[in-house]
Amino acid sequence: MTFLPKPKLHHPLLATNALGLTRRDYEGAISTLCAGCGHDSISAAIVQACFELELPPHRIAKLSGIGCSSKTPTYFLGAAHGFNSVHGRMPSVLTGANLANRDLVYLGVSGDGDSASIGLGQFAHSIRRGVNMTYIVENNGVYGLTKGQFSATSDKGSKAKKGTINTDEPIDLVAMALQLGATFVGRSFSGDKTQLVPLIKAALLHPSAAFIDCISPCVAFNNHEGSTKSFDFVRAHNEAVNRLDVIVGRDRIEAEYEPGTAVDVTQHDGTVLRLRKLHPEHDPTDRVSAMNYLQERKAAGEIVTGLIFLDPDPADLHDHLGTSADPLNAMGDADLCPGAAMLERVNAAYR
Amino acid sequence: MKVTELRSPDHFHKVVDCQHACPAHTPVPEYIRLIAAGRYTDAYMVNWRSNVFPGILGRTCDRPCEPACRRGRVEEEPVAICRLKRVAADHKDDIRGRLPPPAEQRNGRRIACIGGGPASLTVARDLAPLGYEVVVFDDNAKAGGMIRTQIPRFRLPEEVIDEEVGYVLGLGVATRLNRRVDSLKAVLDEGFDAVFVGTGAPRGRDLDIPGRQEAAANIHIGIEWLSSVSFGHIKRVGRRVVVLGGGNTAMDCCRSARRLGGEEVTVVVRSGFDEMKASPWEKEDAMHEGIPILNFMVPKAFTHEGGKLTGVVFEKVAPQRDAEGRRQLLPTGEADVHIPCDDVLVAIGQENAFPWIERDIGLEFGRNGLPKLDATTHQSTLPRVFFGGDAAFGPKNIIWAVAHGHEAAVSIDLFCRGEDPRLRPPPETSLVSQKMGIHEWSYDNDVSIDLRFKVPMRAPEVALKDIHTEVELGFSLDTALREAERCLNCDxxxxxxxxxxxxxxxxxxxxxxxxxxxxxxxxxxxxxxxxxxxxxxxxxxxxxxxxxxxxxxxxxxxxxxxxxxxxxxxxxxxxxxxxxxxxxxxxxxxxxxxxx
Structure with missing residues (x-):
């Protein structure tokens, strides 16, 4: 734990983006999590991703629930909107905010307790509705704040710090997100920012429900021999299916790859997601094969990471509902409250 | 890449930029922390061990540490290291009880130190407490060398010199003053086990251009003039004074002239402002006293009338690169400039001169007029003669003289033991954890953006009236604390x-x-x-x-x-x-x- 704030002094050659902001301008208050917490690395990756995408911090809304992971929005994007909701209820607050104002970039941060236990239903419904958001689960497989009990994502057979063996089946949030119709599904590891940063960037640009399960070792309660969420275990079993380059409009596409080894997916906004395949049999744009592949590799004891599934042409909740493009806060009284006659007409339509 | 070797001190020594840049390797962050803690006496002693003259250097040092300071790289300006040193010297308690006692027993070895300046005094300080019988020779009435004769009193009060020279002489060092050494052979014949030559660079360079002989009465060599001022032989100077030269001596000359009746004092330099040898702060101090500095003007002739100097004629030049890219100063073709004046002070450099060293005693000299020396041991071709300070490798400054003195003292000690002076003993180092708790350290690690504080100065109206009035007032303790907190603790x-x-x-x-x-x-x-x-x-x-x-x-x-x-x-x-x-x-x- 650090009590002193991070010094404001920075490297004299620290880069600025098109907004004139440095990466440091995307930081938040100093973290009060345990020293070495994987969550802090994810915060750093979010900072890096938002800086590189040149997002204005005040156009981002960061929402979270309860838990170590849900404390982290304090530690990044100090100038963004924030909402620290009730335990497990981040998805519904986010859905509501998104419906009221679709102009903001929505970033939901949650943990394995917050999303796989108390908020499992909320998680499921926000994904199946296709809310335009980036939903990151900082998954350490343990209840850190209450000193190390197994969480719902702890693998069967894994060992707690005090020696207990977990007998319950784990919830695989990636498999659930795929099954629930998420249009962007990825998994990453807090210890691998070269993979994580582009994944977060792509998720932030994705115009529908983007889900990232990020394994994030708990250095205090789940980084021991016998844990399957420790730095050593994840490094030993990590199988990245691809490497992702996010190529935004004006960036030059420099690298050339052998035919068949890279797939370019052009997004609606012109962004190109270039996937350099590391496993030829994995097709990231086919949901069924992605689900099969995931189960296969899991059975083989691997932790599949990378961009596992991507729908290149997704729709979101607003498209489904045909809601107004204008945020509610930009509408006048006449639009927000069209009067008794209009109400009568609406009611009549249902008779 | 090669893995950083931590068993040798090289890597970490280099990280402490200030200490690494200091020729005497003074542990700067160590004493700055002590100043911040209000432990001025301890801070002074850390300095005294390394650089022998903290009070003198705290006012006059050329500060190689400051351009090296890491604060200058992460912010704008370095920590005011030099003036913090002065704070330690100004606010310390009586330190006499903490000085090494004179040796109880002599070891029978006799060392002559010729010249009573900072290099010789450092050798004496290092060797006398160990039992060596050290005799310091100087032609002035008091030891101190150029510290006493060339640095004006308004920068360095006499009491400070007396105090710090006194600490050295109080260690049981003998002196032979008021007598110029005119033969090294004679000194060697007295049977000294080793002789250290720290006679400085005593001769100011002259400027041989037309009119020099005719107007000689009003043309003075800068360092000689400064020394006459220092001893009170010169009390006045003409109303209009031209100072030739762009080094620190020129700055001392012009500021001294300003205090002795010079109302219109002008410094004229061959090179550009930025290339001048004077430290930036010395130039600033001169300009602060209303002294213009004119650049790119080469003196061509002294004008005179009836044997009296009337002025100096200058040719205007500009820097240009020749075909091989070398920088040259070439005439611009503009009309020459005549600056009328009553006195000229020539401060265009110093030359080494050793007329008193016999050339047939086995001590060889190089083509530059300097003795042939081993760069590390300072040993000459006559094994029992060692050189240091400006006499060794040409004009530098006090802190280099001190560093030379330390090295020469080590060499002399090894030489007297019959050991090889080239096998240098390693420095003493330690590396100790500063952890006090989970997030508690024994040093102040709260780094913030803090700009450098200025040292308060006496108002020019007051300062210019008396050449003995010190211009700089030194930091107050409150400002010193805040300036000390700018130190990043690079050690x-x-x-x-x-x-x-x-x-x-x-x-x-x-x-x-x-x-x-x-x-x-x-x-x-x-x-x-x-x-x-x-x-x-x-x-x-x-x-x-x-x-x-x-x-x-x-x-x-x-x-x-x-x-x-x-x-x-x-x-x-x-x-x-x-x-x-x-x-x-x-x-x-x-x-x-x-x-x-």
């Missing part, structure tokens, strides 16, 4: 233990200046290009740690590290630790040899 090192590292990235994420990277190994030039922040300052080393589980290396660019300890605070396994590195240069051994 508190970030020490990395790869075996403990779990590569969680916490340190790399938290580092405010992005100096830590975990990456694949590579050659230095290539590695420097793919760190988290560009490592373009090649003067600063990379710290490489290997033995990580993933096979990567930890690379830390030492360039702009704030020594804030955030990496160590965020490290879950204690792989990073903040450890204080203290280096003291080797001094002659405590238990001196004795003649049996």
């Amino acid at each position: 508190v090192q970030t020490v990395f233990a790869p075996k403990l590292c779990i590569e969680c990235d916490a340190c790399a994420d938290i580092c405010p200046v992005d100096c830590i990277t975990f990456t694949e190994d590579g050659e230095e030039a290539e590695l420097r290009t793919r760190l988290r922040a560009p490592a373009i300052n090649k003067q600063q080393d990379l710290y490489i740690g290997e033995g990580l589980k993933t096979g990567r290396v930890m690379v830390k660019d030492e360039d702009v590290c704030l020594h804030c300890g955030m990496c160590a605070e965020r490290c879950p396994t204690g792989a990073w630790d903040m450890q204080k590195f203290l280096l003291e240069t080797a001094k002659p051994r405590a238990h001196a040899c004795s003649r049996v």
